[in-house]
Amino acid sequence: xxxxxxxxxxxxENPSEAQIVSHRLMLRAGMIKQASAGIYxxxxxxxxxxxxxxxxxxxxxxxxxxxxxxxxxxxxxxxWRESGRYDDYGEEMLRIKDRHGRDMLYGPxxxxxxxxxxxxxxxxxxxxxxxxxxxxxxxxxxxxxxFGVMRGREFFMKDGYxxxxxxxxxxxxxxxxLVSYLRTYERMGLQAIPMRADGGPIGGDYTHEFLVLxxxxxxxxxxxxAVTDLTFGDRAIDYDSVDQCAAVLEExxxxxxxxxxxxDEALFAEVPEARQRTARGIEVGQIxxxxxxxxxxxxxxxxxxxxxxxxxHMGSHGIGVSRLLGAIIEASHDDKGIIWPEGVTPFxxxxxxxxxxxxxxxxxxxxxxxxxxxxGLDPLYDDRNERAxxxxxxxxxxxxxxxxxxxxxxxxxxxxxxxxRRTGDSEEMPPEAAVEKxxxxxxxIA
Amino acid sequence: xxxxxxxxxxxxENPSEAQIVSHRLMLRAGMIKQASAGIYxxxxxxxxxxxxxxxxxxxxxxxxxxxxxxxxxxxxxxxWRESGRYDDYGEEMLRIKDRHGRDMLYGPxxxxxxxxxxxxxxxxxxxxxxxxxxxxxxxxxxxxxxFGVMRGREFFMKDGYxxxxxxxxxxxxxxxxLVSYLRTYERMGLQAIPMRADGGPIGGDYTHEFLVLxxxxxxxxxxxxAVTDLTFGDRAIDYDSVDQCAAVLEExxxxxxxxxxxxDEALFAEVPEARQRTARGIEVGQIxxxxxxxxxxxxxxxxxxxxxxxxxHMGSHGIGVSRLLGAIIEASHDDKGIIWPEGVTPFxxxxxxxxxxxxxxxxxxxxxxxxxxxxGLDPLYDDRNERAxxxxxxxxxxxxxxxxxxxxxxxxxxxxxxxxRRTGDSEEMPPEAAVEKxxxxxxxIA
Numbered sequence: 001x002x003x004x005x006x007x008x009x010x011x012x013e014n015p016s017e018a019q020i021v022s023h024r025l026m027l028r029a030g031m032i033k034q035a036s037a038g039i040y041x042x043x044x045x046x047x048x049x050x051x052x053x054x055x056x057x058x059x060x061x062x063x064x065x066x067x068x069x070x071x072x073x074x075x076x077x078x079x080w081r082e083s084g085r086y087d088d089y090g091e092e093m094l095r096i097k098d099r100h101g102r103d104m105l106y107g108p109x110x111x112x113x114x115x116x117x118x119x120x121x122x123x124x125x126x127x128x129x130x131x132x133x134x135x136x137x138x139x140x141x142x143x144x145x146x147f148g149v150m151r152g153r154e155f156f157m158k159d160g161y162x163x164x165x166x167x168x169x170x171x172x173x174x175x176x177x178l179v180s181y182l183r184t185y186e187r188m189g190l191q192a193i194p195m196r197a198d199g200g201p202i203g204g205d206y207t208h209e210f211l212v213l214x215x216x217x218x219x220x221x222x223x224x225x226a227v228t229d230l231t232f233g234d235r236a237i238d239y240d241s242v243d244q245c246a247a248v249l250e251e252x253x254x255x256x257x258x259x260x261x262x263x264d265e266a267l268f269a270e271v272p273e274a275r276q277r278t279a280r281g282i283e284v285g286q287i288x289x290x291x292x293x294x295x296x297x298x299x300x301x302x303x304x305x306x307x308x309x310x311x312x313h314m315g316s317h318g319i320g321v322s323r324l325l326g327a328i329i330e331a332s333h334d335d336k337g338i339i340w341p342e343g344v345t346p347f348x349x350x351x352x353x354x355x356x357x358x359x360x361x362x363x364x365x366x367x368x369x370x371x372x373x374x375x376g377l378d379p380l381y382d383d384r385n386e387r388a389x390x391x392x393x394x395x396x397x398x399x400x401x402x403x404x405x406x407x408x409x410x411x412x413x414x415x416x417x418x419x420x421r422r423t424g425d426s427e428e429m430p431p432e433a434a435v436e437k438x439x440x441x442x443x444x445i446a
Numbered sequence: 447x448x449x450x451x452x453x454x455x456x457x458x459e460n461p462s463e464a465q466i467v468s469h470r471l472m473l474r475a476g477m478i479k480q481a482s483a484g485i486y487x488x489x490x491x492x493x494x495x496x497x498x499x500x501x502x503x504x505x506x507x508x509x510x511x512x513x514x515x516x517x518x519x520x521x522x523x524x525x526w527r528e529s530g531r532y533d534d535y536g537e538e539m540l541r542i543k544d545r546h547g548r549d550m551l552y553g554p555x556x557x558x559x560x561x562x563x564x565x566x567x568x569x570x571x572x573x574x575x576x577x578x579x580x581x582x583x584x585x586x587x588x589x590x591x592x593f594g595v596m597r598g599r600e601f602f603m604k605d606g607y608x609x610x611x612x613x614x615x616x617x618x619x620x621x622x623x624l625v626s627y628l629r630t631y632e633r634m635g636l637q638a639i640p641m642r643a644d645g646g647p648i649g650g651d652y653t654h655e656f657l658v659l660x661x662x663x664x665x666x667x668x669x670x671x672a673v674t675d676l677t678f679g680d681r682a683i684d685y686d687s688v689d690q691c692a693a694v695l696e697e698x699x700x701x702x703x704x705x706x707x708x709x710d711e712a713l714f715a716e717v718p719e720a721r722q723r724t725a726r727g728i729e730v731g732q733i734x735x736x737x738x739x740x741x742x743x744x745x746x747x748x749x750x751x752x753x754x755x756x757x758x759h760m761g762s763h764g765i766g767v768s769r770l771l772g773a774i775i776e777a778s779h780d781d782k783g784i785i786w787p788e789g790v791t792p793f794x795x796x797x798x799x800x801x802x803x804x805x806x807x808x809x810x811x812x813x814x815x816x817x818x819x820x821x822g823l824d825p826l827y828d829d830r831n832e833r834a835x836x837x838x839x840x841x842x843x844x845x846x847x848x849x850x851x852x853x854x855x856x857x858x859x860x861x862x863x864x865x866x867r868r869t870g871d872s873e874e875m876p877p878e879a880a881v882e883k884x885x886x887x888x889x890x891i892a
Contacts, residue, residue: 076481
């Protein structure tokens with residue numbers, strides 16, 4: 001993309017309404033614009049990252065064997081009356097009447113609707129195991145929406161639901177989700193630590209939240225520092241293997257890691273003192289096995305191999321897709337702006353032309369732009385007539401991981417400059433070498 | 447995908463609520479399930495096609511230089527009061543009050559919101575031309591929703607908005623949209639004819655609807671049969687070229703083609719009688735230049751090269767993404783089921799194992815499945831323990847363009863059968879040849 005043809009309304013001043021850095025940087029970098037309280041328009045740059053995150057979530061869910069579908073945003077109140085949640089859910093549920101006066105709602109989650117789909121179409125254990133998921137806009141009418149997309153009212157979320165014959169099978173689905181979530185977050189350059197969560201009114205031991213450590217996190221967290229040494233990496237895993245998935249769960253959850261909701265001082269005291277850590281964290285996902293709560297209330301039953309009809313065991317598993325943009329920025333920025341991890345960066349590299357209009361510089365930039373595109377990469381070329389200082393400041397704000405700087409002086413020596421946004425280190429090299437290096441960095445990522 | 451692991455709830459009986467063939471076939475093929483009146487869940491097969499159509503629209507919009515973004519589903523009523531449409535819009539607008547009693551609405555379209563974004567960030571002609579678009583769920587509270595996704599209440603639509611300094615520039619944007627729409631529909635295997643439309647209360651000569659001919663279309667259409675001979679094909683076009691885009695508009699709109707709303711008997715009579723056609727059509731898109739209606743009402747102005755401030759010239763351009771699934775099926779089916787065009791088929795080919803459990807047949811199917819996937823193709827393998835007749839009927843209903851049938855008898859002679867869903871023609875060949883042929887068919891499509 002050429003910046004002169006893009007819509008990138010960068011703000012020079014810090015917007016006064018933004019209390020946290022991710023909100024401030026998303027507004028300044030022209031990624032979002034508030035449409036009304038807690039509701040955002042995703043400007044082109046923001047939408048591009050949102051879509052990348054969505055695609056990573058899709059890929060990792062499907063790799064785990066989960067099946068994509070899409071439920072609507074508006075739901076009938078009737079299903080929620082069946083489960084008993086229509087009255088339980090407070091004012092955060094946006095209730096709507098249509099022109100015929102029928103009670104509708106903007107779905108804050110989808111247990112009822114997916115259970116209805118399941119019970120309408122599945123009647124035998126032979127169709128299990130089954131995990132369906134979707135990525136759809138949801139609405140929660142937060143009384144005080146704030147922190148930009150981190151705590152908005154209209155938000156984009158992946159929610160998946162497993163249906164299994166037995167508790168044992170459902171716990172494999174639980175473990176499978178945990179593994180797929182670890183992979184998902186790592187691809188986004190995030191370390192998200194699974195922490196034992198509170199089962200809420202349903203209770204149960206089987207729920208973990210995934211937290212990204214960040215000073216601005218809404219939760220206080222307590223953990224054994226050994227958990228931050230764990231990485232999933234590129235290990236191969238067979239998602240059908242009960243043992244493999246269980247081993248990953250064991251590895252990633254056996255050390256102490258809890259939020260304030262489930263924190264246990266006595267247990268924490270057993271962690272070697274040098275490894276006890278307290279910090280703040282942002283919740284970016286949760287997995288939850290809740291057994292037969294909805295299947296019993298709504299009659300989602302299957303015939304088992306013994307001919308008996310039993311309610312299915314279910315769980316629901318969420319990833320906060322729009323919230324992740326905020327979390328990534330909270331975890332990865334400096335005082336100049338965002339620093340995108342390669343896996344989610346909106347553009348793979350920026351090209352800065354130090355002297356727009358200089359024949360040689362323009363030609364070199366065009367050639368770089370074309371070479372990167374020919375390799376399937378997506379560069380952002382700042383072809384505006386602006387001072388170098390302004391162009392650098394914009395690129396730093398946007399946070400593309402790599403910048404190629406092109407100027408007449410370097411070109412005389414046959415070189416351009418390749419700069420890492422994260423380290424700030426620059427290196428001079430011929431243009432072809434810069435292209436080659438960027439291609440290598442993104443091989444297997446882009 | 448292996449059918450045994452997919453969620454494909456095929457219906458044996460014709461659902462009584464479906465009045466038209468696309469609705470019936472989408473329900474029977476397990477593509478959608480009604481969630482409430484005019485609101486559908488997209489089951490995995492339906493979602494897969496929806497996503498393919500969405501991606502084609504994205505690709506063609508971006509090819510034309512239009513910039514993707516995303517506006518929210520819920521909007522504040524205030525903006526609509528500014529444009530004057532809050533009161534004008536009737537009961538089809540779903541009006542909502544949030545917990546603080548603020549007036550909101552579920553966006554039926556986005557002229558107000560995009561104009562607000564524009565006026566907040568753009569002040570100079572130097573930032574023009576600009577075309578922004580998004581693909582987002584919309585809601586129109588139809589009094590009698592029917593025909594499945596063809597006339598639902600919650601629907602998925604691409605709407606794009608151009609901002610230009612002059613009427614002349616805006617008409618180039620209009621033409622550019624027309625060209626991109628022609629390409630878009632052809633990639634989906636559809637012939638959509640641009641027909642002069644009614645400007646409605648705004649008036650104006652610059653609006654065309656795109657209609658797909660189908661017996662169940664809601665509009666009566668009148669046209670010169672010569673328009674159906676026109677195809678865009680794979681001609682190269684420079685979307686920045688005013689002349690090239692204008693020439694395509696001229697070519698595709700100079701012959702008579704109108705809906706009943708704009709039909710002119712006298713003009714129609716000038717068409718050679720042998721070429722006069724009357725038929726029915728389904729509207730799948732509309733382009734519209736409306737000048738300064740919103741920019742004046744909402745103060746979306748830029749400074750021109752002469753230093754004077756003027757309201758921008760705008761247009762809005764829509765493609766009914768979810769509706770297109772219905773339109774494609776109306777245009778492409780037979781009494782056995784759907785016939786997907788290659789560009790949008792949910793799976794590239796089906797593999798039918800005539801004797802599941804037979805060692806040789808199973809191995810041959812697995813090998814075919816692996817070979818197709820290795821080529822980046824996406825096969826659906828019917829690996830269920832079912833009679834051949836049932837498997838064929840399912841494949842015909844689903845409408846995958848190509849089917850490979852594998853049975854012990856053929857394998858003895860080293861062959862499988864490749865069948866075209868459209869023609870019904872079958873050909874025996876070695877498995878490798880079938881894979882090769884399918885790969886060739888999808889080269890440049892998939």
